[in-house]
Amino acid sequence: MFCLTIPQVEGGADIVATVRWSQKLHYDNGRFTVDIPFRFPYYVNPLPKVFMKREKIQLTVNSGFSKEVLLQGTSHSLKEKARQxxxxxxxxxxxxxxxxNKDFIFSYSVYSGDLSGGIHVQPSTSQDYDDRDTFSIFILPGSGNRxxxxxxxxxxxxxSGSMKGKPLENVKNAVSTALSELVQGDYFNIITFNEELHSFSSCLEKVNEKAIASANDWMNDNFVxxxxxxxxxxxxEAMALLSSAHDALPQIFLMTDGSVDDEHDICQTVKNELLSRGSKSPRISTFGLGLYCNHYFLRMVASIGKGHFDAAxxxxxxxxxxxxxxxxxxxTIVANISIDATGHLDDFEVDSEYIPDISAQCPLCISGKYQGKFPETVVATGYLADMTEISIELKVQHITDMPLDNIFAAQQIALLTAKAWLSADKQLERKVIKLSIENSVLSEYTSMVVLQTNLDAAQKQVKQKQKGHKGANEPLRFQLHGLKLGFGDKAATRxxxxxxxGDEKPLETLKIFKKAGGCCGRVADCLCCMCCIKACNKMNDQCAILMAQICAALSCLGCYECCAEVCCGGSES
Structure with missing residues (x-):
């Protein structure tokens, strides 16, 4: 939560607030969608017949693709001004x-009948944490229905016992829906674990209506x-079961809310399995629930297992x-992806441990660092479902107006933090710190601080420091807590x-805001509504003075009540 205090201003003055942030585009059924909060409370409307209400939205789309971009939908009427x-x-x-009073939503698609993509490269700058150049590889699944x-x-x-209640019930519902989406020819099994292990079946079961119904009944009895x-x-146990899956892509979906002592050993076990079974190794996707599990351990397992990580x-x-x-x-529509760029470059490092497979549900997007010179085109190869090889030609584009480092900063910080956790490498931790500071993205090794300054005071402070004096009024600094995930809580798990x-453990500061809002917020809402503003606009001076005195008295009473509730805990002394 960020609060912005607007100082006293004169009538007719313009107040401009600029907000800058990054967010991922949603991708669904070939469409990219951006959803930006764009709702204004009714009480910020200018008075009627006094100010003109002009609404302006300027949107620039840089798709990164050389192919045609098609507009799919928008919440506001937009007129295309230029296309290049x-x-x-x-x-x-x-x-x-x-x-x-509605959010701004814009969706578009990139015309592509089949798999297509490209490579963006960008030279490093003197401020970068790494002196190597940056690249990003992206491949769209296309609409070819592979x-x-x-x-x-x-x-x-x-x-385990910590999953009691809604978490386990929601997981059971999700697994039941996922089972219903499997098709004939697929295989499945379910393993539950706490201190003991329970399996739905001793082997992989073929997907059919009877097997799915039995699995749902089993979950109702065993999801305790x-x-x-x-x-x-x-x-x-899951990897052993999948060793018999010769004609299907083996996949493990691990869901947990806890952190355990042997996490490093688990990562090494997964890596050994990947090396021993090669292209037939199981893909391991991980999902973290809540704040007690080690999200970086789960991300690392998914990266090693060529799977996907997510969390709730x-x-x-x-x-x-x-x-x-x-x-x-x-x-999965293309598996075992390899890039032939390594033969042309002196150094080629992908942020993730391995290149994941291409899914029909999302684009493949990986980034990393390199040294040398990319050729004009690079070829990505992989295998289709019928085990025939496919080659995808990727054109290399040199980008100057798109901040690649900033775009991939959050992803790079998360992956590097997972690597630093696994290897206990202090040099990787320092890389994360530099990357975090350069891109203003929070990490586990940095903190976010709200700095309250006054421009005049700041200028005086600079002059005092130049003269060797210590500033009398140091700027206020407030460290923001509760923004980091941490590396799991083994004690809470045990x-x-x-x-x-996060929604079940509100910060103490938010409790204070709620209590303060109870007595003062309701008064502020009433005073800020349009009907009250209109009424005040028609008051004479004497009436306005009287109303101001009454409001001041009510505010004092409200603050007294707030202090009694928050500071004294509502107790009588």
């Missing part, structure tokens, strides 16, 4: 009665939250997030504390 290659600009400008690999799926579900957490045993930090998003994660990981979600 992969760059488009739109404008919305209108006189409106009220400011917009055949999806047959799947041999094992769901590995944590049923009790006992501790042991991840290694069920993961080994709110109870209400568990089911939808699991289904989105499952569909992304299970709809004690079987109920899964901790």
């Amino acid at each position: 290659g992969d760059k488009l600009s739109f404008l919305h400008e209108a006189v409106v009665e009220n400011w917009s 055949k999806v690999f047959k799947k041999a799926v094992v769901f590995v579900v944590d049923t 939250a009790e006992g501790g957490t042991d991840i290694m045993h069920p993961l080994n 930090l709110e109870t209400g998003s568990i089911e939808s997030q699991i289904l989105k994660w499952f569909r992304k990981a299970s709809n 004690e079987n504390l109920l899964t901790c979600f």
Whole structure:
């Protein structure tokens, strides 16, 4: 939560607030969608018949693709102003009665009948944490309806005591829906684990209506939250089950809310399995629930296992997030991707441990660092569901107006942090710190601080420091807490504390805001509504003075009540 205090201003003055942030584009059924908060409360509307209400939205799209970009939908009427290659600009400008009361949504697609992609390269600058140049490789699944690999799926579900209640119920619902989306020719099994291990079947089951119904009945009886957490045993059992899947792509879907002591050993076990079984190694996708699990351990396992990682930090998003994660990981159309750039470059390092497969549900996008000179085109190769080889030609584009480092900063920080956690490499930690500071993206090794300054005071402070004097009024600094995930809570896992979600453990400061809002917020809402503003506009001076005195008295009483509740805890002395 960020608060902006606007100082006293004169009538007719313009107040401009600029907000800058980054967010991922949603991708669904070939469409990229951006959703920007664009709702204004009714009480910020200018007074009627006094100010013109002009609404203006300027949108520039840089798709990064040399192919045609097609507009698919928008929440506001946009007029295309210019189109040049992969760059488009739109404008919305209108006189409106009220400011917009709906979010701004814009979706587009890139015309591609089949798999297509490209490579963006950008030279490093003197401020970069790494003196190597940056590259990003992206491949779109296209709309060619490529055949999806047959799947041999094992769901590995944590049923320890901490999963009790909604978390386990939501996981069960998600697994049930995922089972219904498997098709004839697929195989499946379900393993639940706490201190013990329970399997739906002793072998992989063929997908049919009877087997799915039996699995749902089994989950109703066996999804019971009790006992501790042991991840290694069920993961080994799942890999052993999948060793018999010769004609299908083996996949493990691990869901847990806990952190365990042998996480480093599990990573090494997965890596050894990948090396021993080669292209037939199981893809391992991981999903973290809540704040007690080690998200970086789960991300590392998914990176080593060529799978996908996701997490739910709110109870209400568990089911939808699991289904989105499952569909992304299970709809593989090209496996075992390799890039031939290594033969042309002196150094080529991908941020992730291995290059994941291409899914029909999302684009493949990886980034990294390199030294040398990219050729004009690079070829990516892989295998289709019928085991025929496919080659995808990727054209190299030298980018100057797109900040690649900033775009991939959050992804790079997460992957490098996972690597630093696994290897305990202090040099990697320093890389994360530099990358975090350069791109203003929070990491586990840095903190975010709100700095309150006054421009005049800051200028005086600079002069005092130049003269060797210590500033009398140092700027206020407030460190923001609760923004980091941490590396898991093994103590909470051992004690079987109920899964901790951000929506179930509000910060103490938010409690104070709520209590303060109880007495003062309701008064402010009433004073700021349009009807009150209109009424005040018609008051004479004497009436306005009287109303101001009454409001001041009420505010004092409200603050007294707030202080009694918050500071004294409502107790009588």
